[in-house]
Amino acid sequence: MNYERYINPTVAAVPPSGIRRFFDLASTMKDAISLGVGEPDFVTPYHIRDAAVNSLLDGGTQYTANRGLPELRREIAWYLEHRFGTPYNPDKEIVVTVGASEAIDVVLRVITGPGDEVLIPDPSYVSYSPSVLFAGGTPVPVKTRVENGFALEADAVRAAITEHTKALILPYPNNPTGGIMKRRELEELAKVVREKQILVISDEIYAELTYGGLQHESFASIPGMWDYTVTINGFSKAFAMTGWRIGYACGPAEIMDMVNKIHQYAILCAPRMSQMAAVEALRTGREKNYEDIRKMRDSYDRRRRLLVGAFREMGLECFEPLGAFYIFPSIQKTGMTSEAFCSALLQEKHIATVPGTAFGASGEGHIRCSYATGIDKLNLAVKGIKAFLESR
Amino acid sequence: MQIDGGGVSRRSLRQREANCSKHMTKLEMDLLELLQEDCRISLEKLAVMTGSTIEETAEAIDSMEKRHVILRYAPTINWDLTDRERVEAMIEVRVTPQRDMGFDAVAKRIYRFEEVKSVYLMSGSYDLLVLVEAPTLKQLALFVSQKLSTLEMVTGTATSFVLKRYKEEGVIFEDDQTDRRLVVSP
Numbered sequence: 001m002n003y004e005r006y007i008n009p010t011v012a013a014v015p016p017s018g019i020r021r022f023f024d025l026a027s028t029m030k031d032a033i034s035l036g037v038g039e040p041d042f043v044t045p046y047h048i049r050d051a052a053v054n055s056l057l058d059g060g061t062q063y064t065a066n067r068g069l070p071e072l073r074r075e076i077a078w079y080l081e082h083r084f085g086t087p088y089n090p091d092k093e094i095v096v097t098v099g100a101s102e103a104i105d106v107v108l109r110v111i112t113g114p115g116d117e118v119l120i121p122d123p124s125y126v127s128y129s130p131s132v133l134f135a136g137g138t139p140v141p142v143k144t145r146v147e148n149g150f151a152l153e154a155d156a157v158r159a160a161i162t163e164h165t166k167a168l169i170l171p172y173p174n175n176p177t178g179g180i181m182k183r184r185e186l187e188e189l190a191k192v193v194r195e196k197q198i199l200v201i202s203d204e205i206y207a208e209l210t211y212g213g214l215q216h217e218s219f220a221s222i223p224g225m226w227d228y229t230v231t232i233n234g235f236s237k238a239f240a241m242t243g244w245r246i247g248y249a250c251g252p253a254e255i256m257d258m259v260n261k262i263h264q265y266a267i268l269c270a271p272r273m274s275q276m277a278a279v280e281a282l283r284t285g286r287e288k289n290y291e292d293i294r295k296m297r298d299s300y301d302r303r304r305r306l307l308v309g310a311f312r313e314m315g316l317e318c319f320e321p322l323g324a325f326y327i328f329p330s331i332q333k334t335g336m337t338s339e340a341f342c343s344a345l346l347q348e349k350h351i352a353t354v355p356g357t358a359f360g361a362s363g364e365g366h367i368r369c370s371y372a373t374g375i376d377k378l379n380l381a382v383k384g385i386k387a388f389l390e391s392r
Numbered sequence: 393m394q395i396d397g398g399g400v401s402r403r404s405l406r407q408r409e410a411n412c413s414k415h416m417t418k419l420e421m422d423l424l425e426l427l428q429e430d431c432r433i434s435l436e437k438l439a440v441m442t443g444s445t446i447e448e449t450a451e452a453i454d455s456m457e458k459r460h461v462i463l464r465y466a467p468t469i470n471w472d473l474t475d476r477e478r479v480e481a482m483i484e485v486r487v488t489p490q491r492d493m494g495f496d497a498v499a500k501r502i503y504r505f506e507e508v509k510s511v512y513l514m515s516g517s518y519d520l521l522v523l524v525e526a527p528t529l530k531q532l533a534l535f536v537s538q539k540l541s542t543l544e545m546v547t548g549t550a551t552s553f554v555l556k557r558y559k560e561e562g563v564i565f566e567d568d569q570t571d572r573r574l575v576v577s578p
Contacts, residue, residue, distance in 0.1 A: 017578065019576055019577070019578050022576045023574065023575060023576040023577070026575040026576050027575050027576075032575060034575045034576060036575065036576035036577070037573050037574065037575070037576065037577055038577040038578050039573055039577060041571070041573070125578065126578045127578070175578075298422065298425070302422070302426065302441035302442065303441070305440050305441050305442075305443055306437060306440055306441050309440040352575055352576050354576060358578075375430070375433075
C-alpha cells in the first residue's frame with residue numbers, strides 16, 4: 001500500500017537525524033569505543049532510585065496534576081531561584097514535562113505558526129530545527145564561531161531578525177560545542193531582544209555543568225529579560241536521570257497557560273514515579289548543598305582536561321569548552337569532511353564520534369566527542385584516534 | 393610552653409601545625425579522589441586532569457605522603473577469585489583500659505600482630521573491633537585462643553567469620569558494569 005498520500009508532507013520533508021547512520025553502524029560493532037554518547041555515564045544516584053521505588057511500592061501510580069506535583073513545582077521554584085537567580089511562581093509559571101524535549105516541542109508549538117521564524121544557533125542540538133518545522137514555522141540558523149567560543153553574537157542575531165522572527169532558541173551550555181554564554185554576552189543579546197521584541201527560549205539543560213570556575217548565567221536573570229524568556233531545564237544531565245524523562249518549562253503565566261493547554265491534551269502529565277524521583281533529587285540536593293552534582297561535575301572536568309589536552313597534543317585545534325560534556329575539535333587540517341572523518345574513524349578504529357554537521361551546517365570541519373565515558377576508555381580512544389591521524 | 397614572643401618555639405609550633413593541618417588544598421583533594429579510583433594514573437595525566445603542572449602535582453603528592461595523608465598505594469583485590477586460601481573474622485573485644493593510656497595501649501598490643509588487618513575503637517557493647525585474617529581456620533582459632541584472649545587486659549571476645557564479601561572500600565565485588573546507554577545519541 002502506498003502510504004505517501006496519508007503522511008503529512010511537513011513531517012515527511014524533515015530529514016532523518018544525522019546521528020542515526022552512526023548509531024546503526026556503531027551498534028553492529030561489539031568492540032566499539034563510543035565518544036558519541038549524549039548522556040551521563042553515571043547511573044542515577046541510589047537515593048533517588050530508592051525514592052522512586054518506594055513511591056511505587058507505596059501505591060503512587062496515579063496521574064498527577066497536569067502541571068506536575070505541587071511539591072515538585074515548589075522544589076523547582078526554590079532550586080531555580082537559589083541556584084540561578086530566576087524566580088518562578090510554582091502555581092502559575094512552571095509546567096513539569098516529559099523531559100526537556102517535550103518542553104522544547106510544546107513551547108515551540110505555543111509560539112510558532114506558519115510563516116513564523118525561529119532563530120537557532122548553528123551548530124546546536126538536533127531537535128530544535130525539526131520541532132520548529134513540525135510546528136509549521138521556519139528555522140533560521142545563526143552561525144556561531146569557534147573564534148568566539150561558539151557563543152551567540154548579538155550582531156549575528158540582529159542581522160538574522162526579520163519582521164517574521166518570533167523567537168530565539170538559546171541553548172547554553174551548548175551541545176555539541178561545549179560553548180557557554182558569559183554574562184556580558186547575554187547582556188549584549190538582551191539589548192537586541194528588547195529592541196526587536198522577540199522571545200527567548202533558553203534551554204539550560206546543561207546549566208549545572210560549567211567549568212573553569214564559571215557559574216552558569218541564566219538569561220531570565222538578566223535585568224528586564226524575565227518577561228521575554230521561557231526557561232527550559234530538566235533532570236537528565238544534572239542528576240544523571242536521562243531515562244526518567246523528566247524536565248520542565250518556566251515562564252510568564254500567559255505563555256505557561258498555553259504550554260499547559262497542549263501538555264494536558266497531548267501528555268496529561270509526566271510519570272508520577274519520575275516526578276517523585278525528581279522531588280528527591282532536588283530536596284536532597286538542597287539539603288546536601290548539591291554534593292552529588294559537584295562530584296559529577298568534578299569528574300567531568302578532569303576528563304574534559306584530559307581529552308582537550310590529548311587532542312591538542314595530536315595537533316588538532318580544540319577550543320576549550322567550558323560547559324556540557326563535549327569537546328568539538330577541528331579536523332579541518334586532515335582535509336576530510338566531518339562525515340568522512342567520523343565514518344573512517346568508526347570503520348578503521350571502531351571509535352564512534354559524531355560529525356559536527358549532524359548539528360547544523362556550521363559544524364562542518366568539527367567532530368563532537370563526548371567525555372562522559374570512563375577514563376580507561378577515553379585513553380583507548382585517544383590512542384586509536386592518534387593512530388588514525390598518523391595513518392593519514 | 394612559652395607564652396611571650398619566643399620566636400623559635402612559636403615558629404616551630406606553627407610549622408608543626410602546618411604539618412599536621414587537616415586543611416587540604418583543592419588540588420590535593422582532587423588528587424586524592426583520582427588516586428583513590430586508580431593510583432596507577434601517570435603524573436602527566438594527573439597534572440592535566442587537575443589543571444596543574446607536573447611539578448605542582450608531584451609536590452602535592454609528595455607532601456601528602458610525608459604528612460601520612462596517603463599511606464600506601466594498594467589495589468582492592470577480590471581474593472575469592474584467586475587460589476589463595478584465607479579465613480577472615482571480625483572479633484568484638486572487650487578490654488580493660490589502661491591507666492593513663494586509655495584504649496590506645498591495648499589497641500597497640502593487638503594491632504602489632506601480623507594476623508590483625510584492622511583495629512577500631514567502637515562505641516557500644518564492646519570496645520575494640522579487630523579484623524583478623526589467617527590462611528586457615530585452625531590458625532585463626534589459635535590466634536584468638538592463644539594470642540588475643542590471653543592478653544591480660546582482654547576480658548572477653550566474640551568471633552564472627554566472614555562468609556562472603558560484597559563490597560569493600562566502595563567497590564562492589566559482583567557489580568554489573570554493563571554500559572546500557574545507546575552507542576550514539578544526540
